[in-house]
Amino acid sequence: MRPLELVALATTTLSFLTLALPRLRGMRPVNHVPPVALLAAVAQVVVEGARWQLFPAYALALSFFLVWLWGRRLRGLLGVSPGVLGLLVALPPPVVLPVFTFPEPTGPYGVGTVTYHWTDTSRQETFSADPAARRELMTQVWYPAARSSGGGRAAYAEGVEALAPALARMIDLPSFTFDHLRYVTTNARESVPVSAGVHPVLVFLEGFNGFRQMNTFQVEELVSHGYVVVAVDHPYIAASVTFPDGRHVTGFRKNELNALVQQSVSPARTAPTFQGRSYPEGIVPYLVRDVSFVLDRLTALNASDPERLLTGKLDMRRVGAFGVSLGGIVAGEACRTETRLGACLVMDAPMPDDVVSPGLGRPVLWITRDARTMRQEKWNKVDIVQHQTSMRTAFGNLKGDGYFVQVPDMFHVNLTDVPSWSPLFPYLGVTGPADPGRVHEIVNAYSTAFFDRHLRGSREPLLDGPSNRYPEVVLHRRRP
Structure with a gap:
């Protein structure tokens, strides 16, 4: 929670104790807590911003x-039980849905970020009813910066007024459930200068x-170790995409497009x-073309950035991709067709038939879990077999270096930021038995080691066998 939220909740609780316990009411300093609580x-509200989770407080x-102002007349009406009930209603919501923070990345670099709106004029927007509509992408770039870079922390997400209801809709919660995401900030800072030198690029x-x-x-950790990370928002696939002119494109539900994904x-x-x-090809090849278009634009920015931010800072000879779930499928397919990708990380995603059979010719790391955890x-059963069989077969058919990492007791969303959204998620079965913070540490360690080895040429013994640091991880290694 934010600092003033903690102060407001603490002083409100102390107010109740002051009013409910006669011994405390007689102590002059403590007796003035209720007005202090109201001021807090x-x-x-003024400094940090109101959110619905705090309305009861x-x-x-x-x-x-x-009650404090009008004394005995209202104190008798309040009573101890209503006060306790009020606290039981007021205290849990901001704790269950906190304005969370991200851990400080462990690498030597700070994190800068900038967002671009790009239009691929050569491609029709396949999901638009307007035949003249072109494919538009919102793309965010995070890059290494000096740790002393000034400026305020960047917001976690943009367009929360449209994104939050879309996220809530997916799990059938009220549309306002995640409105507080507008207050979450990251370790990144907007448009600060890029660190000296050229940096490998990850999509x-x-x-x-x-x-x-x-x-x-995961992005901030990789950037802190010297990578430029470029994230692509796929309109109609993402929960919601907000464009600079204020337009919001809400994504289709997964079940509406599942046949198109399966076809790929x-x-x-x-x-x-x-x-x-x-859609004879399904939807994945269309999304892979988003990747190719973004790499084209990055190449142009590296040659001449109108903002003079990224010019000469991107090492387009050392490029990788990583994705989770559908993004992992796209990463696998992109690794097959996009020759500019030198290494690919796939997180918990089935592999397309044309990736499985011929075998990829470049290094790939899979991060997933076992069938028992999926059950x-x-x-x-069908999804479990498809995931496990296609990933393992693709790993077995690799022509380049391969790594198959399993993290037992890790659920699908543990591979994303979602576990940070609520400490209640483990008890609701949203996240698995594995400690969410531990899972994130494992994902970051293996992600960084993989790209360091195959884009930078460093040794990285973590990828060579069992680790004393992460004994729960099951690692299979394949060499060509």
Whole structure:
């Protein structure tokens, strides 16, 4: 929680104790806590911003102040039980849905960020009813910066007024549930200068109904170790995409496009249709073309950035990709077709048939879990078999170096920022039995080691066998 939220909740609780316990009411300094609690609530709203999770606490602070102001007349009406009930209602919401923070990255660099709006004029937007619509992308770049860089911390997500309801819709929660994400900030700073030298480039690909910042824990760690990370928001696939002119594009539900994804993974004889259009290739090759377009734009920026920020800072000879869920499928397919990618990281995603059979000719790291954990997460048998079989077969057919990392007791969303959204998630079965912080540490360690070895040429013994540091990890290594 934010500092003034803690102060407001603490003083409101102390107000109740002051009013409920006669011994405390007689102590002069403590007796003036209720007005202090109300002032703390007002200060919190003015300085940090109000959020619905604190509305009961605001109401309680005002109630306790009125009781304190008018003395015995209202004190008798309040009673101990209503006060306790009020605290039980007011305290949990901001704790269950906190304005969370990200751990400080461990690398030597700070993190800068900048966002671009790009239009691929050569491609029609396949999901738009307007035949003249072109493919538009919102792309965010995080890059190494000096740790002493000034400026305020960048917001976690943009367009939260549209993104939050879209995220809530996916799990059938009220549209306002995640409105507080507007107050979450990151370790990145907007448009600060890029660190000296040229830096390897990584493209991050989001999951279905995700958003480009959904793996900020991983992105910031990689950037702190000297990588430029470029995240792509795929309109109609992401939960919501907000363009600079204020337009919001809400993504389709997963079940609406599932046939198109499956057609890319394991083609059916009859091509699926959507909105009256046939998709013989499915949707993944279309998303891979987003990757190629972004690499083209990055090459142009590296030659001449109109903002004079990224010019000469991108090492386009050392480029990798990583993605989670659908983004992992796209990363696998991009690793097959996009020759500029030198290494690919796939997180918990089935592999397309054309990736599995011929075998990829460049280094690939998979981070996933075992079938037992997937069953524990209530995945159906068909999906479990497809994930496990296609990933393992693709690993076995690799022509380049390969690594298959399994983290037992890790659920699907543990590979994203979602575990940070609520400490209640482990108890609701949203995240697995594995400690979320530990999972993030493992993901970051293996991600960094993989790209360091295959884009920078460093040794990285973590990738060579069992680790004393991470004994729970099961690692399989393959050499060509």
